Each structure stands twice: as structure tokens, then as C-alpha cells.
Amino acid sequence: MKFVTAEIKGITTVGVLDSTGENVLPLNAAEQCRSGEKIFPDTLLECIQMGDSFLEKVNSLIDWEDVNSFYIPMSDVRLLAPIPRPAKNIFCVGKNYADHAIELGSAADIPEHVMVFTKAPTTVTGPDTEVQNHSGITNQLDYEGELAVVIGKEGQGISRENALEYVFGYTIINDITARDLQERHKQYFIGKSLDTSCPMGPWLVHKNELENPGNLKIQTRVNGEIRQESSTNKFIFPIEEIISVLSKGMTLEPGDIIATGTPAGVGKGFKPPKYLSGGDVIEITVEGVGILRNTISK
Secondary structure, three states, X not given: OEEEEEEEOOEEEEEEEOOOOOEEEEHHHHHXXXXXXXXXXXXXXXXXXXXXXXXXXXXXXXXOOOHHHHOEEHHHOEEEOOOOOOOOOEEEEEOOEHHHHHHOXXXXXXXXXXXXXXXXXXXXXXXXXXEOOOOOOOOOEEOOEEEEEEEOOOEOOOOOOOHHHHEEEEEEEEOOEEHHHHHHHOOOHHHHOOOOOEEEEEEEEEHHHOOOOOOOEEEEEEXXXXXXXXXXXXXXXXXXXXXXXXXXXXXXXXXXXXXXXXXXXXXXXXXXXXXXXXXXXXXXXXXXXXXXXXXXXX
């Protein structure tokens, strides 16, 4: 099941895609016609916080005999980020592919422990939107294609063995980075937290649709040129370990977002570097999830 946050006729709503991926079912609009009640929250974040009852209500609606008449073609829908405004900072794992750590330094830079930084909630933007080039403060804007994990239930001290039970689903994130700001401030937060520097989407895929999130092909193209190509089976720290480490003494909550790291091929890794310019189109594809496409503003 693929969940979306969408704008339909000027109204933002939570919906699900049909099996073809060409139509969206607006949950509350359909449910109100079926039962006369609005039973779903207005945001996907709040829906996830409902726990198992959310999926039960969605499945009940999808099984309704008249549901097909309420699907809306994607051409009449504007997709937003699945979670347009996260409740807290986005957790990001740094240098989780050995080849990426090496391209930005050397084998000595491959981490021994999970390396984590965060991006502000205000960074999030949706699929097919413009990413601000922030030319007044950076000339080293870079891309990082990543699989993102969305937590589905609260937990602390989660074991690796049980970690995937705490996942709701998966989406794609482009961890846009101002490399010069990152270097100047000697830490990641400012260079990673410019407005629109976290494109997310195009939807949130429920975990039941991905048999093995630890073995997904990932590819990033810039203006059609393949820049990054790898697989999540190259993770230094698998998803289970990331969740377990983050939850040691820190409570993970429904709707928390974890970007799992990017493979080699970022702009900074080329000689000379290939930073982003106005008009560049970035397309990130993750197997089983979809394609996240964005353009750099001119």
C-alpha cells in the first residue's frame, strides 16, 4: 500500500494509490460518503500515530463495494511530501556506504559506529518541486539520494531483532547539502538545513510491500546522467542496527524519519566537483519505492 499526502481541488488530504499507481483514493472524502463520518486525521503523520487501527480502517474502506468510483486520476492531484512537516528533526545517517566515505576522504573515514546528524523540519519539500539554489550563501549545492525509514510505533531500547517491527514504511529523501557551509561551520546542521533541502516522496510505501529493505537498488540521475548507483545491501550499518542504536536511551516515535545514508557519486566526489546549478533536474530511484524528482531553481 502506498500512502500520499495530496492536494486535490485546493484541499490537502491523505490518500492511497490504487494498484496501477495512476489513481488516488482520498480517504476522508470516500469514507464520508460511505459512513457519513470523517474518521481519518487530516495529516499522514497523525494517521501513522493511530497505530494498527489506521490500516484496519483503510483496508475496510478499500474493500467497500463502491470504492472505485471515488478514485481520482493522478493528473488531477498534486503530490506533497508524505509528511510535509515532521514533528521533529529528520535523523540522517552519515557515511553509511564505504565507497561514499572514501570518496570524501579515505578508508580511514569509514565509521566504526553509526554517525548521525539531523535536518530541520523546515527543510522538507515535495516531489516535482523546485529546490531553492540559495545562490546568495552557497555555490556548492550537492545532492544525496537516500532511502528513508518512517517509524510506526513508539519504542526505546529496541533490539536489532525486533527493529523492523517498529517501521511503518519507506520513502525517498534527497539530502541536499551546501558543502561550503558544511565545511565552514565544521558541523552538518547548517549546511544540511537550508529551506527546501529535503525533498521527500513521492509517497510512503508500507513496509509490507518491501520484502527486504536491505537489498534495494538505488540510483541518482542529474539531467539524465547516472551519478549514483548502488544497493542498500552495501550499508555499513543496516536499518535494524540504525534503529537499535538511535533508540538506546532515546524514544523513537510514530512519524520519526530516518534517512539511511547515500552511496558514492555525490557532486563533491568528482574531480572536478559536479555541484548543482539552476535548472538541474535530480531524479532518485529506489527499487520498490518510486522516483523522487526535483529541479534546482534558476
